[in-house]
Amino acid sequence: MSYLVLARKWRPKKFAEVVGQQHVLRALINGLDQDRLHHAFLFAGTRGVGKTTLARIFAKSLNCEQGISSTPCGECNSCVEVDNGRFVDLIEVDAASRTKVDDTRELLDNVQYAPSRGRYKVYLIDEVHMLSTSSFNALLKTLEEPPPHVKFLFATTDPQKLPVTILSRCLQFNLRRLDIKQISDHLAFILQQENIDFEAEALNQIAFAADGSMRDALSLLDQAIAFSGGKVTTEIVSQMLGSVSQQQLIQLLDALAAKDAKSLLIHIDELASLGRDFVVVLDGLMTSLQRIATIQLISDTESLDQQDDAALQNFANIFSAETVQLLYQIALHGKRDMPYAADPRSGFEMTLLRMLSFQPQAVTVNAGHPPVKKSQANSESAPVSSAVSSSVEPAAMYFPPSDSTVIHSSKAEPDSAEPPHTAPAKLEINEPPVEPETHSTVVTNTSTEVPPKETVHSDSDDASQLLNLTTANWTALIAQLKLSAFARQLADHCAYLRSDKNKIYLSVASELQHLANDKSVAKLQAAVSKQLQFEVTLVFTETTDTENVPTLAAERAQQAAELQQNAVDAIHNDPVVEQIKNAFNARIIDTTIKPL
Structure with missing residues (x-):
């Protein structure tokens, strides 16, 4: 038997196996159990969050031979055929490849006929926003007054492109992006069932790279298994994704805290030799700075991983809140300017050197000098x-x-x-x-x-x-x-x-x-x-x-007022400004003058 990829092998076959989306599951389960079923459902969300999966489970629940239920048996002919993708009364249509109005009319010609095997004839239209305006117009009348034996299930990644006339005739469910913990926990469960060794940090990196998509995470997991030869480790995943480990980020923060330019350049050289993506490294550094700022404001936060708490707490004590905000802003500007740098490494290097150069000096209060008059x-x-x-x-x-x-x-x-x-x-x-x-x-x-x-x-x-x-x-x-x-x-x-x-x-x-x-x-x-x-x-x-x-606060306000007044005086006393005023009959608006 040929190898079945994890995304297909571990696709949920019942509502209880779906990860996240509890707000959608609750509405679907209650509707099935109470027999309050709408004729059209719209599932919206980013790629890989479970839109078509939920639609297929819903179709299986409608046509299970044991009766309409939120828990289909999964063993009858209808359930097995739905799982295998060959149930005759589940018509799946890819709207991206059938956008013409003739395709839609051909599809709707069969709506009037009763289902062949099941209780309902279910039309599952994926990427429905790709249909043309004429196709939507052809669909509109049938969608408004469908036969009692027909259910429409729509899936889309861009619901804003659907006409409001279509949206108003559907029950709309917005599926959320999955968070890192939900994805990593599910990946850990799958690897345990597959008897494959793994490291938790490696799964966190995969979950972060998946960007909220479970399907993307499973595809990356397949790639990591093939890349590692059977054991999913942090080092293997870092090499595969070009990502940076938490320890490497801590080394960079240590060098910034010590203002050690030499050590900083050494760590940058190590990252370059490992083939790390410097844009990804900069993203990781920004994430760490954001978490440090959070610790400084809310010391008892529960959003941090246990293994990172001590290190980040240490940096929260070393850096002032203002310095953390400054470093984050420099990193943000560095990422924005990265495409204009000579190469990614030089852009990343200049960003970190700028962090060293612009850190404010601390005001110190010491003891031990002899008294004076x-x-x-x-x-x-x-x-x-x-x-x-x-x-x-x-x-x-x-x-x-x-x-x-x-x-x-x-x-x-x-x-x-x-x-x-x-x-x-x-x-x-x-x-x-x-x-x-x-x-x-x-x-x-x-x-x-x-x-x-x-x-x-x-x-x-x-x-x-x-x-x-x-x-x-x-x-x-x-x-x-x-x-x-x-x-x-x-x-x-x-x-x-x-x-x-x-x-x-x-x-x-x-x-x-x-x-x-x-x-x-x-x-x-x-x-x-x-x-x-x-x-x-x-x-x-x-x-x-x-x-x-x-x-x-009063001293700072007084200083700001003095600097503002000096700035205004400098502009008014500047001979070049005076010449421009005379040449163009201009005047100076004092409220627009700001000190450097």
Whole structure:
């Protein structure tokens, strides 16, 4: 006997064997069991999700010799003939090859005759949207008033192309794409029945490549069995599909987290030597970044595989939420630009190097520098936003309305797909020695980070550090905390009031009191304690007068306002712009000016 492919061998023969589509199965089963049968059914969905399979099972249920039932016996002559594709009263038509109106009229000429063997004459028209307009018109009258012994079953991948007059006369069922778990579980069941060894990750890769189609998944499984010689392994499937394993993606993320360009290029070379498709690798990297972002926002998510939880959780702690979003956006742009690259590898390589180049530098708060005079400390304790804004050369771009010319100032930098991130000044809080009585704070700009030494803090040391907190270095401290969601918003909008022993007193504006819920306060308190290296308690007071106390959000807003004003001034003071205004009798719309 010739080999029967898995897609045909394991095609469901009853409703209980169908994977997924429970919303469709429920309607069909209830209609059969309650004898409430419509005369026309339309099954719509992408390829390989079970449209014609459900239609054949439905036809078998209608004509089973044991009676109309949602559970046909599968043993009578009618059931066996339907399964073998030779039941005389099941007329299957491929509309893609019979689009002419003459074909449809010939088909409908036999509708009036009673069925030869079965209870109903069933017309199964596949890809019905391919029929011509004349064919639909010829079908319309029969579809509206069919003989009682006729049932129409239509299948289509594009229901939008069907005339509304046809749609209104059918019961329409939209079949869903199958998810990865449904496909991989079914593949595992089939391989167990076939006594073929397999690895679960290999089946996940096949399910992902099938893109929601069970038939595609079974065809890929057939190919993997033939390719491997009997055992479906992750390595074999990766070679066959040109896909990338989770371990290889983790290696790339490790190199990005360590900002190790050399290691990154080595991993890219390994992927090239294995013949991996770099577009597929980029898709896998984007999927991992999306899952990391999900973990950062919802730490107890159940959508992740158990074997990947630890690694992805680690990256969720290493990367800030903003960095993950930036890396995802760079990957998205890299995929878009891949067709224009010299070759796929160079396009992929430049995308990852861009991820290294544009990762923002972290603001660090360190201890261990000698104290200085109080006047000097106060003069240097400027907010981080002023340090950043003073280091950026004023530059602006004028974005005019539609059908206008874009004007650049003489100081404007060339635009790019990914704007460069200015590295903020690194701030350090000094821990005073034991001997000096004065408690002073120094905030300095430094070109290198000095890792904090491991020390054993006593209660007096902790209290001394808290005495060094000011409104200026408090905003610098919380700017570097890795927080997300409400905890991040709470940190940005809280105002430092004072500190006492191991307590830090904070306040938020009355309209933002909802941010200070128990969960957000606990996350912020844990992050501050970890940064200061001793336990602190955050106390949010009832004080609502925070206008004179700076917050990180206020500093950022002030910085943005200053940059906007600098941009407007740069455009108005640009001699080239002035010449263009005079030459064309033009005016500048300030609201369209944006800082670079």
